Amino acid sequence: GQQLNQSPQSMFIQEGEDVSMNCTSSSIFNTWLWYKQDPGEGPVLLIALYKAGELTSNGRLTAQFGITRKDSFLNISASIPSDVGIYFCAGHRTTDSWGKLQFGAGTQVVVTP
Amino acid sequence: KAGVTQTPRYLIKTRGQQVTLSCSPISGHRSVSWYQQTPGQGLQFLFEYFSETQRNKGNFPGRFSGRQFSNSRSEMNVSTLELGDSALYLCASSLEGQWLYNEQFFGPGTRLTVL
Numbered sequence: 616g617q618q619l620n621q622s623p624q625s626m627f628i629q630e631g632e633d634v635s636m637n638c639t640s641s642s643i644f645n646t647w648l649w650y651k652q653d654p655g656e657g658p659v660l661l662i663a664l665y666k667a668g669e670l671t672s673n674g675r676l677t678a679q680f681g682i683t684r685k686d687s688f689l690n691i692s693a694s695i696p697s698d699v700g701i702y703f704c705a706g707h708r709t710t711d712s713w714g715k716l717q718f719g720a721g722t723q724v725v726v727t728p
Numbered sequence: 729k730a731g732v733t734q735t736p737r738y739l740i741k742t743r744g745q746q747v748t749l750s751c752s753p754i755s756g757h758r759s760v761s762w763y764q765q766t767p768g769q770g771l772q773f774l775f776e777y778f779s780e781t782q783r784n785k786g787n788f789p790g791r792f793s794g795r796q797f798s799n800s801r802s803e804m805n806v807s808t809l810e811l812g813d814s815a816l817y818l819c820a821s822s823l824e825g826q827w828l829y830n831e832q833f834f835g836p837g838t839r840l841t842v843l
C-alpha cells in the first residue's frame with residue numbers, strides 16, 4: 616500500500632476558491648513531485664521539488680518541500696472548472712533506485728460553478 | 729518532443745491467458761518504470777529498467793515480468809492472468825544523471841480487464 620499519507624481524500628469546492636492538500640511520510644524524501652490525473656489518462660507532472668524548504672509555483676499552483684523532508688503541500692488558487700481531477704503526491708527516497716516513486720492515495724477535487 | 733507512448737490502450741483478456749504491454753519512452757530517456765494502478769491499492773511500483781537491466785522490482789508475484797530493449801523501449805508481461813490483475817498499467821520515463829533532476833513522465837496507460 617501507499618507509504619505517503621495524502622489528505623484530504625476529496626474536496627468539493629466552488630469556482631474561485633483556493634484548494635490545499637498535503638502529503639506526509641515517516642520516511643525522508645529527496646524529491647517531491649505533484650501530479651494531476653484525469654479519468655482514463657496517465658498522471659501529468661505539475662510541479663517538482665528538490666530541496667527542503669523549497670517553494671515553487673506553476674501558474675496558480677504552489678507547492679512546498681517541507682523542512683523535515685517528510686512532507687509537502689500543494690495549493691491551487693482561484694480554482695476553475697478544469698482543475699477537476701485527482702491530484703497525487705509522489706516522493707523519491709535516496710535509498711531507492713532512480714525510477715522508483717512512492718505515491719499518495721490521491722485527492723479528488725470537484726469544482727462547482 | 730513526443731511523450732511516453734503505451735500500446736495497446738485497452739485490452740480484454742480471460743483468466744489464465746497472458747498479456748504483453750509495450751512502452752516507448754521519451755526520446756533520450758533510458759530509465760523506464762512500470763506501475764499498476766487500481767482503485768483499492770492506488771499506484772504501486774512494479775519494476776524499473778535502465779540500460780536493458782532491471783534495477784528494482786516491487787512486491788509483485790513472479791507472473792509479472794518485464795524487459796527493456798537497446799532502444800530503451802520496454803515491455804511488461806503478465807502470465808496466467810487473474811481477475812485481480814485488472815488495472816491501469818502505467819509506464820514512466822526519465823532522464824538520469826548525477827546533475828539532473830528526477831522528473832518522471834507518465835504515458836496514458838494500458839487499461840487491462842481480465843474476465
